[in-house]
Amino acid sequence: MNRTAAAWVDTPAAVPSEEPLGRLGEVCARRGVPELAVRLLDLRDWIAAEMQWFEAELSRLPRGSSMVQRSAHHLLDLGGKHLRPVCVALAAKLGTGFGEAARDCAVAVELIHNASLLHDDVIDLGSQRRGVTAARAVYGNAASVVAGNWLLVTALERVDRTGLPGIVGRTLETIGEMIVGETIQLENRGRLDPSRGDYFRVIRGKTAALFRWALFNGGVAGGLARRECLALERYGSHLGVAFQLVDDLLDYTGDARRTGKPLFADLREGKVTYPLLLALERDASLRPLAAEILAGAADATSPAGLGDRVRDALVASGSVRDCRTLAVKRARAAIACLEPIADGPGREALVALAEAIVHRES
Amino acid sequence: MNRTAAAWVDTPAAVPSEEPLGRLGEVCARRGVPELAVRLLDLRDWIAAEMQWFEAELSRLPRGSSMVQRSAHHLLDLGGKHLRPVCVALAAKLGTGFGEAARDCAVAVELIHNASLLHDDVIDLGSQRRGVTAARAVYGNAASVVAGNWLLVTALERVDRTGLPGIVGRTLETIGEMIVGETIQLENRGRLDPSRGDYFRVIRGKTAALFRWALFNGGVAGGLARRECLALERYGSHLGVAFQLVDDLLDYTGDARRTGKPLFADLREGKVTYPLLLALERDASLRPLAAEILAGAADATSPAGLGDRVRDALVASGSVRDCRTLAVKRARAAIACLEPIADGPGREALVALAEAIVHRES
Numbered sequence: 001m002n003r004t005a006a007a008w009v010d011t012p013a014a015v016p017s018e019e020p021l022g023r024l025g026e027v028c029a030r031r032g033v034p035e036l037a038v039r040l041l042d043l044r045d046w047i048a049a050e051m052q053w054f055e056a057e058l059s060r061l062p063r064g065s066s067m068v069q070r071s072a073h074h075l076l077d078l079g080g081k082h083l084r085p086v087c088v089a090l091a092a093k094l095g096t097g098f099g100e101a102a103r104d105c106a107v108a109v110e111l112i113h114n115a116s117l118l119h120d121d122v123i124d125l126g127s128q129r130r131g132v133t134a135a136r137a138v139y140g141n142a143a144s145v146v147a148g149n150w151l152l153v154t155a156l157e158r159v160d161r162t163g164l165p166g167i168v169g170r171t172l173e174t175i176g177e178m179i180v181g182e183t184i185q186l187e188n189r190g191r192l193d194p195s196r197g198d199y200f201r202v203i204r205g206k207t208a209a210l211f212r213w214a215l216f217n218g219g220v221a222g223g224l225a226r227r228e229c230l231a232l233e234r235y236g237s238h239l240g241v242a243f244q245l246v247d248d249l250l251d252y253t254g255d256a257r258r259t260g261k262p263l264f265a266d267l268r269e270g271k272v273t274y275p276l277l278l279a280l281e282r283d284a285s286l287r288p289l290a291a292e293i294l295a296g297a298a299d300a301t302s303p304a305g306l307g308d309r310v311r312d313a314l315v316a317s318g319s320v321r322d323c324r325t326l327a328v329k330r331a332r333a334a335i336a337c338l339e340p341i342a343d344g345p346g347r348e349a350l351v352a353l354a355e356a357i358v359h360r361e362s
Numbered sequence: 363m364n365r366t367a368a369a370w371v372d373t374p375a376a377v378p379s380e381e382p383l384g385r386l387g388e389v390c391a392r393r394g395v396p397e398l399a400v401r402l403l404d405l406r407d408w409i410a411a412e413m414q415w416f417e418a419e420l421s422r423l424p425r426g427s428s429m430v431q432r433s434a435h436h437l438l439d440l441g442g443k444h445l446r447p448v449c450v451a452l453a454a455k456l457g458t459g460f461g462e463a464a465r466d467c468a469v470a471v472e473l474i475h476n477a478s479l480l481h482d483d484v485i486d487l488g489s490q491r492r493g494v495t496a497a498r499a500v501y502g503n504a505a506s507v508v509a510g511n512w513l514l515v516t517a518l519e520r521v522d523r524t525g526l527p528g529i530v531g532r533t534l535e536t537i538g539e540m541i542v543g544e545t546i547q548l549e550n551r552g553r554l555d556p557s558r559g560d561y562f563r564v565i566r567g568k569t570a571a572l573f574r575w576a577l578f579n580g581g582v583a584g585g586l587a588r589r590e591c592l593a594l595e596r597y598g599s600h601l602g603v604a605f606q607l608v609d610d611l612l613d614y615t616g617d618a619r620r621t622g623k624p625l626f627a628d629l630r631e632g633k634v635t636y637p638l639l640l641a642l643e644r645d646a647s648l649r650p651l652a653a654e655i656l657a658g659a660a661d662a663t664s665p666a667g668l669g670d671r672v673r674d675a676l677v678a679s680g681s682v683r684d685c686r687t688l689a690v691k692r693a694r695a696a697i698a699c700l701e702p703i704a705d706g707p708g709r710e711a712l713v714a715l716a717e718a719i720v721h722r723e724s
Binding site for chain 2: 069187
């Protein structure tokens with residue numbers, strides 16, 4: 001904690017960082033929280049060696065010429081934020097460190113995440129992902145279905161070989177929660193009035209479950225006491241919800257060049273997320289507008305101006321502000337869960353991560 | 363072995379059997395192998411209690427109103443042949459019997475099989491399965507992708523809870539082989555000239571791998587010696603290849619009312635299987651005809667008369683006969699693998715199964 005904010009503030013975006021924690025630091029500096037930016041720099045340094053190993057290992061995944069493997073690498077090679085492996089590394093380093101089991105967990109969690117993205121894009125007929133054409137639109141739905149299965153099985157092989165007690169069962173349970181989330185989302189597709197309960201069930205399953213898995217099993221791999229692992233698990237759950245709330249907000253208020261996805265993609269794919277759900281509760285006049293976008297969901301090019309009008313209404317109704325407030329609240333709840341974790345750079349890193357996650361723009 | 367063939371021969375198809383081994387027995391009786399029909403009756407009785415438990419257990423899988431669960435049950439409720447769980451039960455009964463671990467293996471193998479069918483129909487845009495509209499055509503591709511994932515995870519949970527040493531790893535390896543088979547098939551889609559090597563790699567992965575799994579792990583669950591399990595594994599591998607050769611033959615020469623799939627579906631889905639592959643090697647004049655069907659693959663209703671002409675050419679070239687001969691050879695090779703298995707009703711059942719599998723019509 002002996003850096004100054006100058007490291008970021010002097011060169012806010014002159015040389016945009018290639019690396020997700022770096023990008024997040026730049027955003028924090030730009031947004032007037034340079035002190036947090038400095039702590040993210042510490043976080044990045046704290047797990048730099050671990051993440052370097054991780055990137056190298058991920059790139060060693062078999063590459064063949066088949067459409068299935070090209071489909072998987074199309075997505076993997078774009079990188080993404082790698083926040084789930086970051087969580088594994090941070091949890092493991094609270095204990096004995098990023099040993100063999102933790103490494104396998106880090107690779108596994110990223111592969112499970114990417115498997116779900118490949119299948120999600122088939123399910124939602126998504127066209128863009130991480131700033132480029134989605135794998136399914138390049139190599140076809142069939143290749144993406146098989147590629148998702150391939151990554152899932154590869155992930156489970158990594159999990160199995162850790163030999164950590166009960167980890168296979170926990171992983172299957174987590175994937176089961178992701179499937180429940182996807183199932184509810186699919187049931188509500190095209191519906192203007194999903195319940196808040198359903199919304200939170202979806203994001204707990206689709207997003208929070210895997211963050212929770214990363215933190216709990218990272219802790220187990222690092223030899224932490226059960227009490228600490230359970231605390232990390234709760235932290236992960238709140239962190240995942242905060243993360244997804246911001247994600248859903250960015251779909252309306254973000255910059256497509258940063259998020260890598262077209263704006264209003266959720267609504268066009270038939271998904272009513274929290275910001276809109278709040279706004280619809282407050283402003284009934286929004287319904288026909290949202291309904292029009294939902295109705296044109298099949299045609300991605302349809303309602304260019306409509307999205308902007310929905311966004312303006314979200315801002316006017318205060319739901320953008322309230323969604324962000326809720327994300328901040330969940331990030332704070334995450335931090336509160338860290339009480340059983342001993343002070344030190346590892347704990348500070350987890351605190352910084354939770355604080356920063358609500359500032360992300362990509 | 364103290365029955366007479368009369369039990370079948372007297373009422374060959376007056377009351378068609380609802381149950382796959384019964385149907386297979388009827389076919390054998392009709393085809394002039396009543397002695398084999400009698401042995402199948404013995405086989406059926408030998409595992410009647412086990413299969414009754416299995417059917418009941420399968421029907422207890424959670425049923426919700428979601429499209430995902432309805433999609434899965436749409437397929438599961440149609441039954442199918444349940445040959446893979448039959449293999450688990452037969453292998454386990456060579457040892458200590460159909461105990462808890464064997465039961466979980468039997469359910470798991472059927473769920474993995476059904477998961478792969480759900481995904482296959484999405485991949486191949488299949489429209490018919492088990493005599494009715496395919497799940498994906500009723501509930502949509504999205505629901506079938508998620509339903510396949512659900513069945514896969516449920517299967518792996520069953521596998522994990524058996525606690526048999528190394529079984530999770532073996533299962534993931536098997537699913538990995540299925541994925542390799544699917545990958546090669548996808549690469550060759552629409553190609554008139556896949557190699558024989560590729561064809562056999564595909565069927566070893568997509569079909570034989572799971573039969574092999576069923577027999578090996580059934581044996582392990584039944585407490586057999588490693589030598590016996592390995593013998594069963596080899597038996598399963600040959601059995602699976604024989605099974606698939608007949609399957610591919612039935613696509614050209616079968617009765618759609620019995621197979622539950624439209625004729626010539628493979629070719630229309632862009633897949634050149636062994637019977638056609640042989641015929642193309644022998645009769646170059648077939649190429650334009652096959653190419654025409656492949657080209658119209660997207661439009662399932664297109665070439666009504668063309669399929670019949672391809673079938674006639676397959677018969678004329680002798681490739682139907684030679685494909686069946688190869689299936690018989692692989693069934694005999696399967697039986698030869700049973701040498702380390704002690705004589706008794708269990709072994710006789712496995713012999714009968716291998717002999718009968720080449721006679722199947724559905």
